[in-house]
Amino acid sequence: MSEPGFRAAPGAAPKQRMLAAQAGMEFRLLLRNGEQVGLTLVIPLLLLVFFNLPLLYSLADLGVQRRIDFVVPSILALAVMSASFTGLAIGTGFERKYGVLKRLGGTALPRSVLIAGKTVAVLLVEIVQVALIALAGAALAWHPHGDPVVVLLLVILGTAAFGTLGLLLAGTMRAEITLAAANLIWLVLLLGGGVAIPLAKFPRAVADVLQFLPSAALADGLRGVLTFSAGVPWRDLLTLLVWAGVAMPAAARWFRWQ
Amino acid sequence: MPPVAAVEIVDLVKAYGEHRAVDGLSLRLERGCVLALLGPNGAGKTTTIEICEGFRRLDSGTVRVLGLDPVRDAARLKPRVGVMLQDGVGGYTAARAVELLRLFAAYAAQPLDPDQLLEAVGLAAASNTPVKRLSGGQQQRLSLALALVARPELVFLDEPTAGMDPQSRRATWQLIRRLKQDGVSIVLTTHFLDEAEELADSVVVVDAGRVVAQGTPAELTRTGAEGQIRFRARSGLRLDLLRAALPDGADVVEQDAGHYLVLGEVDPQLLATVTAWCAGQGVLAEDLAVERRSLEDVFLELTGRELRT
Numbered sequence: 024m025s026e027p028g029f030r031a032a033p034g035a036a037p038k039q040r041m042l043a044a045q046a047g048m049e050f051r052l053l054l055r056n057g058e059q060v061g062l063t064l065v066i067p068l069l070l071l072v073f074f075n076l077p078l079l080y081s082l083a084d085l086g087v088q089r090r091i092d093f094v095v096p097s098i099l100a101l102a103v104m105s106a107s108f109t110g111l112a113i114g115t116g117f118e119r120k121y122g123v124l125k126r127l128g129g130t131a132l133p134r135s136v137l138i139a140g141k142t143v144a145v146l147l148v149e150i151v152q153v154a155l156i157a158l159a160g161a162a163l164a165w166h167p168h169g170d171p172v173v174v175l176l177l178v179i180l181g182t183a184a185f186g187t188l189g190l191l192l193a194g195t196m197r198a199e200i201t202l203a204a205a206n207l208i209w210l211v212l213l214l215g216g217g218v219a220i221p222l223a224k225f226p227r228a229v230a231d232v233l234q235f236l237p238s239a240a241l242a243d244g245l246r247g248v249l250t251f252s253a254g255v256p257w258r259d260l261l262t263l264l265v266w267a268g269v270a271m272p273a274a275a276r277w278f279r280w281q
Numbered sequence: 282m283p284p285v286a287a288v289e290i291v292d293l294v295k296a297y298g299e300h301r302a303v304d305g306l307s308l309r310l311e312r313g314c315v316l317a318l319l320g321p322n323g324a325g326k327t328t329t330i331e332i333c334e335g336f337r338r339l340d341s342g343t344v345r346v347l348g349l350d351p352v353r354d355a356a357r358l359k360p361r362v363g364v365m366l367q368d369g370v371g372g373y374t375a376a377r378a379v380e381l382l383r384l385f386a387a388y389a390a391q392p393l394d395p396d397q398l399l400e401a402v403g404l405a406a407a408s409n410t411p412v413k414r415l416s417g418g419q420q421q422r423l424s425l426a427l428a429l430v431a432r433p434e435l436v437f438l439d440e441p442t443a444g445m446d447p448q449s450r451r452a453t454w455q456l457i458r459r460l461k462q463d464g465v466s467i468v469l470t471t472h473f474l475d476e477a478e479e480l481a482d483s484v485v486v487v488d489a490g491r492v493v494a495q496g497t498p499a500e501l502t503r504t505g506a507e508g509q510i511r512f513r514a515r516s517g518l519r520l521d522l523l524r525a526a527l528p529d530g531a532d533v534v535e536q537d538a539g540h541y542l543v544l545g546e547v548d549p550q551l552l553a554t555v556t557a558w559c560a561g562q563g564v565l566a567e568d569l570a571v572e573r574r575s576l577e578d579v580f581l582e583l584t585g586r587e588l589r590t
C-alpha cells in the first residue's frame with residue numbers, strides 16, 4: 024500500500040469545479056431520497072391523472088375546452104413548488120440539524136457556491152419533472168400552446184421565489200417544524216393557493232387577495248400562456264419577483280448555518 | 282519578526298450565559314508541531330478549537346490562526362485548514378464514503394487522491410458504503426480523511442481516535458506522525474493520555490476553561506516526583522512506621538484500600554527499604570511495580586480524581 028504524501032498544498036478549487044461537484048452531489052442525493060422522489064415526481068404525476076378526472080369541479084365556465092390543457096400547467100406549478108419550496112426546505116432543514124451545513128462551512132466551499140449548487144440541483148429536478156409531466160400530458164392528449172420562453176421565465180422566477188422562501192424557513196426554524204410547515208403549506212397552497220382549484224371558484228374578494236400568493240401567480244401565469252396562449256403575464260412575473268426580492272434578503276439576514 | 286505561529290491564542294474567554302466555558306486561555310503552536318489539548322469533559326477543548334475554526338465567536342481575547350483572524354479572514358483561511366469535528370462526520374449521510382471524499386476533494390486545488398486516502402485510513406473495503414451505515418470507528422476514520430483530503434497546512438482534530446479499536450488507533454497515530462513528518466501543524470484533543478504522550482510535542486492541560494499545566498510530555502511527567510513504587514497488600518498497614526523507615530523526601534500513601542503508592546527518587550535503596558519493611562511486618566507485597574510517573578498521574582493530580590458533575 025502506498026501512503027499518500029501529506030505535504031501541504033492548500034488552495035481552493037475554481038468555483039465552477041466546486042459548483043459542478045456540489046450540484047451533482049445534491050442532485051444524486053435528491054434522486055436517491057425516496058421521500059423527495061415521491062414529493063417531486065410521483066405525487067405530481069398522480070395528481071395530474073386525478074385532477075384530469077371531471078370530479079371536483081367543472082372548467083367549462085372558465086372557457087376551458089379541454090381539461091388536460093388546464094391541468095398540465097397547474098401540475099407544472101405544483102411541481103416547481105414541490106421541488107423548490109417543500110423539497111428544498113425539508114432537505115436543507117435536516118442538513119442544518121445534522122451538522123452538514125456546519126461541516127461544509129469548514130471547507131473551502133463558499134456559501135454562495137453551496138446555495139448555487141442547491142439551486143442547480145433543484146433546476147435539474149425540475150427538468151426531470153417537466154419531462155415526465157409533458158410525457159404524461161402527451162399520453163392524455165395534451166396540446167401545449169404559447170411561448171416557451173415565457174414558460175421558462177415563469178419557472179425560473181417561481182423557483183427563485185419558492186426557493187428563497189424554502190431556505191428562509193429551513194434556516195430559521197427547527198428541522199421538525201420545517202418538515203411539518205413545508206408539507207402543510209404545500210397542501211394549503213395546492214388547494215387554496217390557486218394551483219389545483221382555480222381562483223375563479225373562490226368568492227371574488229378572497230380571490231383578489233389570493234392572486235398575489237406565489238403559487239397563484241405561478242399557476243395563473245403558466246395557465247395563461249400554456250392554456251390560453253396569452254401574452255407575457257407581467258403581473259404574475261412581478262408578483263414572483265417581489266416574493267423573491269423580499270425573501271432573499273430575509274434569508275441572507277436570518278439564515279442560521281448551525 | 283518572529284515566524285507566524287500556526288495557532289496563537291491569548292487570554293481567550295467564551296461564556297455561555299453565565300458560565301465561562303473558556304476562561305482566559307492562552308497557548309501557542311509553532312509550525313510543524315503537534316499540540317495536544319487534554320482535559321476532563323466540559324473543560325472547554327471543543328469550544329476553543331471551534332473558535333479557532335471560525336464556527337463560534339469569542340467574547341474577548343485574541344485568536345490568530347496562521348496569522349489570520351478565523352472569522353474575518355475565513356475565506357482565506359478555510360482552504361488552508363483541515364477540520365475534524367467531535368460530533369460525527371457531518372457530511373451528507375446518504376452519500377457513499379468515497380463520494381463524500383471526492384466531493385471534498387473537488388473543493389481543493391490540489392487534493393490528495395481520494396481512493397488512496399481511503400486506503401490509508403483503512404476504508405478501502407467500505408468505500409461504497411453509505412456514510413450512515415459506517416460503524417462509529419469507520420465514521421471517525423472517514424472524518425479524518427475528510428480533514429486531510431484538501432492537503433491543509435494545519436489540522437484541528439477533535440478527539441480523532443474516539444470510538445476506534447486499538448488497531449485503528451495505532452494506525453491513526455501512525456498517520457498523524459506521517460502528517461507531522463510532512464510538515465503539517467496539528468492541534469488535537471484527546472482523553473487518552475498515552476495518545477498525548479505518543480504524539481504531542483506540547484501538551485496543554487485545561488480544566489474549567491483555564492490552562493492548568495503545559496509543556497512537553499517529558500516536562501510534565503518530570504515535575505514533582507521522579508518515579509513511584511506501587512504495591513498491593515492487606516489494607517491498613519501502619520504507614521507512619523513505613524514513612525519513618527523511608528529516606529528523606531520519599532512518602533507513601535494508601536490510595537485505595539490495600540493499594541499503596543511510594544513516591545520519591547526511585548533507586549535500589551528505596552526499593553530495598555520498602556520490601557525489607559514489608560518483610561519485617563510479615564506482609565506480602567503483591568504486584569509490586571516500579572513506575573515512571575505517567576501523564577495520567579499528572580492529569581489526575583491536576584484535575585482531581587473525583588467525577589465532575
Ligand SMILES: Nc1ncnc2c1ncn2[C@@H]1O[C@H](COP(=O)(O)OP(=O)(O)OP(=O)(O)O)[C@@H](O)[C@H]1O
Nearest residue numbers: 297301302320321322323324325326327328329367
Ligand atoms: N453551545 C453551547 N451552549 C451552552 N453551553 C455550551 C455550549 N457548548 C459548550 N457548552 C458548555 O461549555 C463547556 C465546555 O464545553 P466543551 O464542549 O468545550 O468541552 P470539552 O472540553 O470539549 O469536553 P469533552 O471532553 O466532553 O468533549 C461545557 O460545560 C459545556 O456544557
Ligand SMILES: [Mg+2]
Nearest residue numbers: 326327328367
Ligand atoms: Mg469536546
